[in-house]
Amino acid sequence: MDRLKGKTVLITGGTSGIGLATARLFLAEGARVAVTGRDPERLAAAQKELGEETLTIRSEAGSLAEIDSMMTRVKEHFGQLDVLFLNAASGTPAPVDLVTEDQFDEIVQTCFKGVFFSIQKALPVLSKNASIIITTSITNRTGSPNFSVYGASKAALRSLVQSLGLALIGRGIRVNAINPGPIDTEGFNRLPIPQEMLLAIKNDIEGRSPSKRLGTPEEVAKVALFLASDDSTFVVGEEIVVDGGISLVCLP
Ligand SMILES: NC(=O)c1ccc[n+]([C@@H]2O[C@H](COP(=O)([O-])OP(=O)(O)OC[C@H]3O[C@@H](n4cnc5c(N)ncnc54)[C@H](OP(=O)(O)O)[C@@H]3O)[C@@H](O)[C@H]2O)c1
Incomplete structure (x- = not known):
């Protein structure tokens, strides 16, 4: 506990x-927690x-100005930060023929640029022996035709974890x-696609997953707990897959 x-x-x-x-x-x-999001409700x-x-902060993950003020609030509230979990993102489908420059920039800013600068700007606040955890996605290894920019941004994070792990x-x-x-x-269920398409995707995943189901957020949270806690003090620059085995048999 x-x-x-x-x-x-x-x-x-x-x-x-x-x-x-x-x-x-x-x-x-037993932690003291701050969370961010955008939607006021x-x-x-x-x-x-x-x-x-719990401190709640409205903050856009891709905005450097908002990252600055988020870190200021965190410093004022906590003094220092032991665990930084960079998890904010959404997986918006973007078929290659339809991606606009604005969409491209928005996905890269949220999924990659914001993460890099959140780490940079957190450095003065992070405690000795702090743990930084980043949420990537199996699309960064398997590929996913309608999530090319998102998957590539998450692949950039995979590299970042190794370089900053060493740095x-x-x-x-x-x-x-x-x-x-x-x-x-909720994010998976809010994908901007028709409901019947969402159900078909879920059925397809359940059919092909070795575990025959989607994962729960709580199953991912337990891995975050491992990485946040002193149980993982010798784990550096790693990416832990939490996918019920589906990346072993690949995604559509
Ligand atoms: N669910 C999956 O199948 C899956 C698979 C692989 C990877 N992931 C990754 O897991 C992470 C969490 O996803 P989730 O499925 O838990 O989604 P979720 O239920 O939609 O939660 C996403 C959270 O991130 C916030 N957020 C999204 N875009 C943001 C932005 N631009 N600026 C600030 N906050 C933002 C949301 O706040 P608002 O609602 O206020 O915007 C919300 O608090 C993401 O990095 C996602 O890429 C999810």
Whole structure:
């Protein structure tokens, strides 16, 4: 129950899905938690559920100005940060013929650029022996035809985890990633596609997954707990796949 006792944690994209499940688990394990998101209703619901002690921050993951003010708020609230979980992103389908420059820039900014600069701007606030965790995606290895820019941005994160893992371990800071397969989150269920197409995708995944199901956000949160806690002090620059085995048999 106390695996994160006294630790301070910032979870970007902590108002829904994997991030919210992680916030719940980290609080139960004794952490002090801050979460970010954009949608005011989801931010208010998270505040209500996670309690007054939890800091909720409205912040756009791809905006350097908003990353700056997010870090200022975190410094004012916690003093220093022990765990930085960079999880905010959404997987919007973007077929290659239809991708506009604006869409391309938005996906790269949220999924890659924002993560790099969040780490850079967090450095003055991070404690000795801090843990940085980044959410990637199995599309960064398997490929996925309608998620090419998203998958490429997540692949860039895979490389970043290795380079920054090496760059920061000398300061005692560990950088690792969680690589989820299909997880039954609000975000997955909000994909901007017709409902029948969403159901067909889920059925297809369940049929081909060695585990015959999608994962739950709580199953990913438990891996985040491992990487956040002192149980993983010798894990550096790694990406842990949490996908029920589906990347072994590949995605559509
Ligand atoms: N679910 C899956 O199958 C799956 C698979 C592989 C990887 N992932 C990755 O897992 C992470 C979490 O996804 P999820 O499925 O848990 O999604 P989710 O339920 O939609 O939660 C996403 C969270 O990120 C926030 N967010 C999204 N875009 C943002 C932005 N541009 N700026 C700030 N906050 C933003 C959302 O806040 P708002 O709602 O307020 O925007 C929300 O709190 C993402 O990095 C995603 O790429 C998910």
